[in-house]
Structures are given as C-alpha cells and as structure tokens.
Amino acid sequence: MAATVLDGVKISNAIKAEVAAEVATLTVGGLRPGLAVVLVGHNPASEVYVRNKVKSCEQTGIYSEKHTPADTATTEDLLALIADLNHRDEIDGILVQLPLPKQVDSQKVLLAVDPAKDVDGFHPMNVGYLSTQRPGLVACTPAGVMEMLKRCGIATSGAEAVVIGRSDIVGKPMAMLLTNANATVTICHSRTKDLPGVCRRADILVAAIGKAGMVTRDFVKPGAAVIDVGMNRVTDAAEFASFWKGRQGSEKREAEFAAKGSTLMGDVAPEVAEVAGALTPVPGGVGPLTVAMLMSNTVKAMKMRRGNKLATPAGTASSGTASSGTAD
Ligand code: NDP
Numbered sequence: 001m002a003a004t005v006l007d008g009v010k011i012s013n014a015i016k017a018e019v020a021a022e023v024a025t026l027t028v029g030g031l032r033p034g035l036a037v038v039l040v041g042h043n044p045a046s047e048v049y050v051r052n053k054v055k056s057c058e059q060t061g062i063y064s065e066k067h068t069p070a071d072t073a074t075t076e077d078l079l080a081l082i083a084d085l086n087h088r089d090e091i092d093g094i095l096v097q098l099p100l101p102k103q104v105d106s107q108k109v110l111l112a113v114d115p116a117k118d119v120d121g122f123h124p125m126n127v128g129y130l131s132t133q134r135p136g137l138v139a140c141t142p143a144g145v146m147e148m149l150k151r152c153g154i155a156t157s158g159a160e161a162v163v164i165g166r167s168d169i170v171g172k173p174m175a176m177l178l179t180n181a182n183a184t185v186t187i188c189h190s191r192t193k194d195l196p197g198v199c200r201r202a203d204i205l206v207a208a209i210g211k212a213g214m215v216t217r218d219f220v221k222p223g224a225a226v227i228d229v230g231m232n233r234v235t236d237a238a239e240f241a242s243f244w245k246g247r248q249g250s251e252k253r254e255a256e257f258a259a260k261g262s263t264l265m266g267d268v269a270p271e272v273a274e275v276a277g278a279l280t281p282v283p284g285g286v287g288p289l290t291v292a293m294l295m296s297n298t299v300k301a302m303k304m305r306r307g308n309k310l311a312t313p314a315g316t317a318s319s320g321t322a323s324s325g326t327a328d
Pocket of ligand 1: 166167168208287
C-alpha cells in the first residue's frame with residue numbers, strides 16, 4: 001500500500017492562519033511583530049527564499065523590511081547593520097539569509113544577532129536553551145518537522161527515531177527536539193557504518209543529507225514515517241530517469257523535467273513510497289513549514305521580548321499558535 005502523503009502546504013497554511021489571527025490580536029493590543037531580513041548580494045536561490053518570507057509576512061500581517069547590502073559588503077558593514085537592528089524596538093526578528101559572500105565571517109555575523117531576535121534559532125544561546133529545554137527560539141526547519149509530526153498524529157514518545165545529518169541548522173536541533181519529545185534518537189552521518197541497517201530501526205526517519213534519492217527502500221522499516229528535508233535540484237537526464245521514468249503518478253514531474261530540464265527532489269527515492277507508512281513530498285513537504293515556523297518564531301520573539309507592553313495580556317493572545325518548542 002502506498003504511503004500516506006504528509007501535506008506540508010496544508011499544514012503550513014494552517015499555521016500561517018493561526019499566526020495571522022494572533023498577529024491581529026497583538027496589533028489590536030498596540031504591538032505589531034516585525035521581521036528584518038538581510039539579503040546580501042544576488043544569489044538567485046536566496047532571492048526566491050527571501051521573496052517567500054516577505055510574502056508570508058504580508059499574508060500574516062507581520063511588518064517586514066528587507067535590507068540588501070551589495071555582495072562586496074564586509075563583515076564590519078554587516079555587524080553595523082545587525083547592531084542597528086538589534087537596537088530597534090519594533091524589530092522582533094532578524095534573519096540573515098545564508099550563504100553570505102566569501103569575504104564575510106558568517107559565524108561572527110550570526111553571533112552578533114541578539115539571541116532574543118534570533119528567529120532562525122542559530123545562536124548558541126538558543127541552541128543551549130533547546131538542549132536544556134528552556135523557552136527560546138528553535139531552528140525553523142526542525143521545528144516545522146515537529147509540527148508536522150504532531151498535527152499528523154505521528155507519536156514520538158517511545159518511538160525509535162533516526163536522523164540522517166548532523167548539521168547545526170537541521171540535523172542536530174532535529175535530534176534534540178525528538179529527544180525532548182521522548183523519542184529514542186540515533187544521529188547518523190557520513191561515517192556511520194551500515195547506514196541502511198541503522199535506518200531500518202526507525203519508526204520515524206528524518207533525512208537531512210543533501211543527496212538526491214539517497215534513501216532507498218532498503219533504509220526503511222515497513223510502515224515507518226519518513227520525513228524528507230533534502231532539497232536537491234536534479235538536472236542530469238539519466239539520474240532523473242533512474243528515479244522517475246515510468247513510475248506511476250510521475251507524469252507531471254516528467255513533463256516538468258522535459259520542459260525545464262530540472263526537477264527539485266528530496267533525499268528520499270520515490271520507491272520509498274511503496275514501503276513507508278507516511279512520507280513528505282518534495283516539493284510541498286518540509287519546505288513550506290520552514291517559512292510558517294519563521295512567522296511563528298517572529299511572533300514568539302515579540303511576545304518573549306516585549307509582550308509585557310501589550311494592552312491585552314500576552315497569555316490570552318497566545319492560544320493555538322504553533323509552539324516550535326517541545327512536542328509529545
Ligand atoms: P549539510 O551539508 O550541512 O549536512 C549534511 C549532513 O548529511 C552532514 O551531517 C553529512 O555528514 C551528512 N551526509 C552527507 N553525505 C552522507 C552520506 N553519504 N551518508 C550519511 N550522511 C551523509 O546540509 P544541511 O543540514 O544544511 O541540509 C541538508 C539538506 O536539507 C539539504 O538538501 C538542504 O538543501 C536541505 N534543507 C532544506 C530545508 C527546508 O526548508 N526544506 C532547510 C534547510 C536545509 P558529515 O557531518 O559526516 O559530513
């Protein structure tokens with residue numbers, strides 16, 4: 001039986017609708033959440049991501065502003081911009097779109113963001129809060145995965161979870177959130193021995209690798225929930241055909257590849273749909289949730305930092321919105 005498709009677009013829209021309702025309440029209370037996005041240079045992929053983020057702000061009623069330093073910007077230029085945004089009270093979230101140009105010390109810039117405005121959840125202070133289960137801002141992509149599991153009724157408590165990937169922005173916080181949600185978690189990476197064998201233990205398998213279709217059916221326990229974080233652009237016709245040619249339901253994708261010469265796919269091979277119990281599609285799975293959680297984090301950052309200035313109590317305005325924290 002084919003895996004249930006976990007619809008990230010639907011869940012993302014639900015989260016954004018909840019955020020919009022909460023923003024409306026907060027605005028009535030006299031405060032409007034604000035997000036500043038910093039986009040350095042003209043990386044086409046980054047421009048698309050930033051456009052989506054700004055559009056989501058418009059949809060949810062969050063104030064947004066875009067800062068676009070030239071690709072010749074120095075570390076000092078960006079530190080000055082971050083310092084200014086840190087000081088402005090109406091800015092609740094600061095997002096520095098990665099990657100930054102080579103001449104910029106990215107770590108230094110990210111570290112300069114006030115942890116209270118770090119809506120990406122990358123600052124070591126927020127990473128520490130997450131690992132010690134204190135309230136803080138959690139990285140958007142893994143937080144989105146937790147929302148998806150929760151809203152799709154996939155139980156984490158007592159489940160065996162395997163995360164492939166140990167990056168600071170996806171793999172590690174993902175593993176920490178699953179641990180906090182009482183899963184038994186294994187983290188895998190490029191040195192893991194017998195990767196398929198370890199993955200087959202998983203009730204919940206999260207792939208955050210960056211290699212198209214690497215997770216094949218022999219990685220998956222029958223009935224497992226498979227969450228595909230990977231986003232890979234496949235342009236090679238033979239590689240495309242190895243995954244999609246003649247596969248039932250792939251007509252649209254084949255037509256897209258014929259027209260555009262590329263397709264976006266995850267780390268999970270399409271054949272996994274025949275083994276898994278539930279599976280996120282790419283596109284339309286984890287990606288949309290990342291942006292929704294950015295909106296949710298911006299509201300959360302506002303409430304944590306200046307919620308006491310609201311005309312209505314913050315507590316009454318906070319019901320229903322995605323938690324981005326621990327889940328069970
Ligand atoms: P990184 O490159 O930082 O990390 C990749 C991880 O995968 C590393 O830990 C690496 O191991 C591991 N890995 C690489 N090759 C193998 C292998 N053959 N076997 C086992 N493990 C392997 O990537 P990110 O975490 O930043 O991103 C992962 C993917 O998720 C990418 O496709 C990215 O585009 C996507 N992404 C999607 C988002 C979304 O919103 N949907 C948001 C962020 C990322 P090691 O540490 O040993 O090198």
